[in-house]
Amino acid sequence: MDRLDMLRTFVAVADNASFAEAARRLRISPTAASRAVAVLEASLSTVLLRRTTRSVRTTAEGAIYLDKCRAVLADLDDAALALRGDAATPGGTLVVTAPVTFGRLHIVPIVTAMLRAHSTLRVELTLVDRVVRLVDEGIDVAVRIGDLSDSALYALKVAEVRRILVASPRYLAVHPAPAGVAGLHGHSLISFDELDRTQEWRFGSSGKPAIRVGPRLIVNAADAAISAAIDGLGIAHVLSYQALDAISSGQLVTLLDDLAPPPIPVHLIYQANRRTSVNVRAFNDAARMHFGRLDLSGRLTTASTRGKRKIALTTAIGGKRPLVRGRT
Structure with missing residues (x-):
């Protein structure tokens, strides 16, 4: 195995924290992966990886060398592609x-x-x-x-997305929609933890007013918040793209849109x-084409x-x- 392959093996082992997984991804044997790193360490007179029966972690020296290896390998890959020019x-x-x-x-x-x-x-x-x-x-x-x-x-x-409030028609049939921000305190609220770590919901172009909420349900997955809202548990605070399908199908409706914070x-x-x-x-080109056809704000794009x-x-x-x- 040449030095370049050794570097690739070292990076793969460090990224996967496992000789076996790195070997699987590189399509070599775990023994070959272990030997490659050992030879690399010997050539550098430095221990790059700390091995235990439970884990593989970079040493302080190994972490520094890992960053350099990644940069070198990326530059080599880019150089190879650049030689092929526009036909690449x-x-x-x-x-x-x-x-x-x-x-x-x-x-x-x-x-x-x-x-x-x-x-x-x-x-x-x-x-x-x-x-x-x-x-x-x-x-x-x-x-x-x-x-x-x-x-x-x-x-x-x-793209751009929005913070929105959504509820099901079934919930709103029993609990009329709030007329303003203060009215949220009288409702059952659903919070997505990644969006609401402080449990403070903000409104308006400047993020004010802001109200501290006491949700009945706090979840760590957006899908769970959407499902609970569809089931009629209450008003959920989510990002627009997360609820887009449910909004377009009529399972959820948005609330207080005129008080929404900036995109x-x-x-x-x-x-x-x-x-x-x-x-x-x-x-990047594929992403621009994909998102150029969409409106993720919760307002459906018509033909x-x-x-x-x-x-x-x-x-x-x-x-x-x-x-x-x-x-x-």
């Missing part, structure tokens, strides 16, 4: 992460279409409702919903050294407005830019 097509591995519900509804279809179109492409898609650090976990592209803090990462805005941007973010990657460019909406989105999201506000 997606291939190899693309690593993507997204929030669970958003990923299931929108990123999986994008990935599926890409895999059908490019036979040599392989995608690793991680759906998780937490912020993933791109460098630490070897991510090529991450979906972020929300405003971004300062960062050296690049961002591409592809929330949806970005694709990636490292600067990935901006020339054929795989990343292809994913007559879809063209104007697409033009507006294309104008708003057409360019790549360094993050002015970004969170890694």
Whole structure:
């Protein structure tokens, strides 16, 4: 095994915290993976991985070397693709992460279409409702919903979503819709923990008024909040894309729309050294096409407005830019 393969093996073992899993992904034997890392460590006179019977973790030196290895391997992959110029097509591995519900509804279809179109492409898609650090976990592209803090990462805005209140017609037949924010205190409320960690719901263009709520049900999955609202338990506070199907089918209706806070941007973010990657460019292009046909705000796009909406989105999201506000 040459040194480049050793580096790839080390990165795979560190990413998967397992020699066996890394070997499976690389299609080599666990013994070969273990030997490759051992030879690499010997050549460096440094222990890169701390092995126990239960886990494999990088040492302090190994963590530093891991970041360098990822950067080198990414640059080599990009250089190989760049030699092929405009004729280059997606291939190899693309690593993507997204929030669970958003990923299931929108990123999986994008990935599926890409895999059908490019036979040599392989995608690793991680759906998780937490912020993933791109460098630490070897991510090529991450979906972020929300405003971004300062960062050296690049961002591409592809859509907007809204914080909305929804309830079922059955619930509202028994409990009349609130006329204003204060009226929420008299209702049974459902909270999605990832959206409402402080249990403070904000309204209006400036985020005021803000009210502290005491939900009857707090869940850690958006699907559970939507299901409970459909079942008539109460008023749920969710993101518009999460309830879009239930709204369009009439199972849920939105409340207090005129008091909704400002829209929330949806970005694709990636490292600067990935901006020339054929795989990343292809994913970005596929995402822009996918979201250009949609309105995720909870207001359904009709055939007559879809063209104007697409033009507006294309104008708003057409360019790549360094993050002015970004969170890694």
